[in-house]
Amino acid sequence: MTTPLKIVSWNINSVRFRLDIVEQFLREMAPDILCLQETKVVDQDFPTDSFRALGYTHIVLHGQKMHHGVAIVSKVPLVEDDRFDWQANQExxxxxxxxxxxxxxxxxxxxxxxxxxxxxxxxxxGQKLDFLERMTQWSQGLTVPTVLVGDLNIAPLESDVWSHKQLLKTVSHTPIEVAAIDRLKASNSWVDLGRHFFPAPARLHTWWSYRSVDWTVNDRGRRLDHMWATADVAAKATRHHVYEECRSWLKPSDHVPIMTEFAI
Known part of the structure; x- marks a missing residue:
């Protein structure tokens, strides 16, 4: 019997400030690989000991002081890594x-x-659109089985936001951004795993603003976090889940984790 490979993506909005809920999530859900965005920490200050204590001994970092930052922590070996400057300014x-x-x-x-x-x-x-264009150029030349995860900061479908009509002129859901992400998706026939398992118009939000005193009351969410796969990998995907309950945990991120399981 094949053991599923569980991959999680989570914009944590400061990994050190929210380390307690990250550890809670890893203990309860036990993914094989956790991809974090907006870690907001330089590499030497990343809390590697905390992850290693939970069995995530393979750690690859690309950090930055106070802003941005991404990381991958894994229970399974990672044999190669890279860091692309799609922002063209070393962020x-x-x-x-x-x-x-x-x-x-x-x-x-x-x-x-x-x-x-x-x-x-x-x-x-303009930087955002240029970033997406550089990603699209990279994607066009991609020839290996790949999973693309992260906070793409775009909710492309009408059902990816709480109100399509009210957000048409709001950054993250404008027609020009949707066109840009559609070009990226088409550049390698990417499969949007969230919508593969939960086709539109199913509700599938991953982000709720801190501006709302109680995010559950008006539920003004957007699907900004995504997990895509090349067609060969998508064929092995067996389950996708959005952990909406994490938005109510102590000191939460404004994003929640998403996970896909693969029979690999």
Whole structure:
């Protein structure tokens, strides 16, 4: 019987500040691999001992002081790693690894893009679109089995947000961003695993703003966190889950973990 490979993605919004809930999640859910975004810590200060104590002895980091930062911690060996500068300014927004099986996992934190969806008046929005274009160029040349995970900071479908009509001019759900992520998806026939298991219009939110006193009351969520796979890997996916309950844990991130299981 094949043991499933469980891969989790989570924008933790400071791994040291929220280490308690990360440890709780790992003890309760026991994924094989955890991909973190927005770790907000330089590599030498990453809490590696805490992860090793829970059996995550393979750790690959790409950190940055106070901002951004990505990490992959794993129970299974990681034999190769890389860090792409899709932001073109050396921000720590990507780390990738290869498993002994040959499977690649690419963990990415796409820029939020500021508040105004116009690159002429908001350079951050232009940087976000350029980031996605560089990812698309990379994806076009990809030839190995790959899982792409992370906070892509875009909710592409109408059912990926609490109100399509009200958010059409809000960064993360604008038509220009949706077109950009659609080009990325089409560039290698990526399978969106969340929507593979929970087809639209099923509710599938992964982020709720801190601005709401009680996020459960108005439930104004968006699906900003994604897990995609090349077609050969997607064929081996058996289950996908969004751990919405983590949004109510002590000192939560505004994002919740997502996990896919693979028969690999």
């Amino acid at each position: 720590a927004r990507h780390v990738g690894v290869r498993l002994e099986s040959g499977l690649r996992i690419e963990n990415v934190y796409v820029p939020a893009g500021g508040d105004v969806p116009d690159r002429a008046v908001n350079p951050k929005f």
